[in-house]
Amino acid sequence: MTATSDRRVATDEVAHLYRQHHRDLQRAVAAAVRAPRELIEDACQNAWTIMLRSQPRRATWFAWLRVVAIHQAREQCAQSRNERPAGGFISPDASEIGPYEYPDPPADARDIPDQVADRIQHVKRLADLAAIKPNDRRTLYLMGLGYRYNEIMEITGASYTAVNRRITEGRRALRKLEREREDACDSR
Numbered sequence: 001m002t003a004t005s006d007r008r009v010a011t012d013e014v015a016h017l018y019r020q021h022h023r024d025l026q027r028a029v030a031a032a033v034r035a036p037r038e039l040i041e042d043a044c045q046n047a048w049t050i051m052l053r054s055q056p057r058r059a060t061w062f063a064w065l066r067v068v069a070i071h072q073a074r075e076q077c078a079q080s081r082n083e084r085p086a087g088g089f090i091s092p093d094a095s096e097i098g099p100y101e102y103p104d105p106p107a108d109a110r111d112i113p114d115q116v117a118d119r120i121q122h123v124k125r126l127a128d129l130a131a132i133k134p135n136d137r138r139t140l141y142l143m144g145l146g147y148r149y150n151e152i153m154e155i156t157g158a159s160y161t162a163v164n165r166r167i168t169e170g171r172r173a174l175r176k177l178e179r180e181r182e183d184a185c186d187s188r
Helices: 003-032 037-054 058-082 112-131 134-144 149-156 160-186
Strands: none
Touching: 003 037, 003 058, 037 058, 112 134, 112 160, 134 149, 134 160, 149 160
8 A cells, every 4th residue: 555545545444433432522622622613613613633644543532632622612712702892792782882882701501500619629629630740740731732652752752551550650659649638528
């Protein structure tokens, strides 16, 4: 087989994978990120494009796509929150909003107790991450962003074995901290 036919096979496989899983990917991203449907669709399309360029292992395509699409959606949400249109928002009735006035952002649709519980869980996870080794934390962060082992090796200057060990030890340490916290709650 030539390189061209190999590429065509990979493209055909991606097209087949897209037909099978594009809706599943959108649902997974929508469950992880609260964002408008259009933003989620854009994030998923960006993830498919990135996948075509980087060609992750076939066995982990969907998991890889999910991580990258969620990262893309969060990044796009952050950008949209920081962008304000010049001259204010366009309103159907110009008398409603002046040229330099901005409406309040929509309230979170979840209940206040759910928001508080999520915030508490987030703070605990941040504390757990701060408690593990810095190299383990950095490697887990890069993996969470969708980087592959060889890309993490390039960024950190570590060997494959070191990257694998850091991921394994970092996950183990996070699970141990979570178990200790649960045991402390149960003993009360």
